[in-house]
Amino acid sequence: MALCVLLAAGAAQAARPMITDDARIVDAKACQVESWVKSNRGSTEYWAQPACNFTGNLELMLGGARTHGDQGTQTTDIVFQGKTLFKTLEPNGWSWGLAAGNTRHPQTHNGLIGDVYAYVPVTFSFRDDRVLLHTNLGWLREKEARKQRMTWGVGTEAQLSESTWMIAETFGQNQGKPFYQVGLRYWLVPNRVQMDATYGNRAGSSTQERWLSIGLRLLSPAFLP
Template sequence: MTHFQYSDRFGTAYLPLSIVLSLLLCTLATSAHAARPMITDDARIVDDKACQLESWVKMNRGSTEYWAMPACNFTGNLEVTMGGSRTHDDAVGTFTSDQIFQGKTLLKPLETNGWGAALTLGTDRHPQSGSGRDLYANVPLSFSFNDDKFVLHTNTGWLREQVTKRNLLTWGLGSETQLTERTWLIAETFGQNHGKPSYQMGLRHWLLPNRIQIDTTYGNQFGSSTSQRWFSIGLRLLSPPFLP
């Protein structure tokens, strides 16, 4: 998964539809990862010399986000992500965008009935605000149980917000539970050392095993009414190795 830095803002850079469609045509997959729709990251990366495209729509109260996050593994142990989202404010009818650049490497590969660790470093730029780039780092740990039928993920990270000049501690706790051969239940909670944490749960399903995946989730902030809730629906594609 993912690039998320657990900020109160859920949006990143907009990619033109032509680019998104081109990436969709170029990407078909090989192996399963946690990834979408989880915000809590996992200790896995895209296969060596392969790419993936995660895309989704996130519907909040008062706004809608359109995401496209392509990533490739060029070296065998470095997954590079460049992408983002465009967010539409329903009240004023305007769009805002952010731009994410992220690198992720494995410190210890995740083994069946074992554990794994990774390190993620990234930036999040906000062109409309003129505030520069937020910086973030995250250490995902993953634990496999029952032959990968249940996987637990924990995250500990740091976020530097340029607007507020604050350094924040970020965290996440999530799980994947296999329900059928193609369907998984995901559940997680995540947040930072300021403000209330949030939670999310949903389903992930392989339309074509290890090739094309769809997902849907419901999320909200603990102790909040419906004003903070969201729904999402996503599509994930992965490629076989093809990079030089």
């Protein structure tokens, strides 16, 4: 599950609930808040990740998680990330960017620097934005283990109706079996309020590493100075 946490942190600005990030950012001078509950075997995570775009092409996110498990409730992750685009997405076109961040685990990390990561998100648009394909390729440095790893992800979004989207993805590292996740996303208020639900697991695993999530995403109009 540590891999899921790190990749979830790296995907903070992908449209919830995807872990594979998209090459898009919050609108200029606007903000969003993504929150979700993730039920694992033996624990439950409560996430909140606010993000704002102050300059027009730099999205900054600061968020974290509290986990309730056998050892009670504790703060398990604090995440800071910046993301920018080098090419913006247009219908039937493509875009790419760069994201980098830091995930700190208060129980194991001393100081402000924890696990450091960076990745390149690329998004392809098909059928006038009704089908989107996302790919990620990145790098992760685990502070406690003193190891460096390659990370990757491939995901797709498909519009089923005016308000409903289906998502499917697979992601992992250069070692071990990959994870997968499938789910639905529904706009309660178009472009402002969104709900989602997913199921995820590791390929070839039983129920030991499976998770369920339900989330709420809020997006603001432009209001920042």
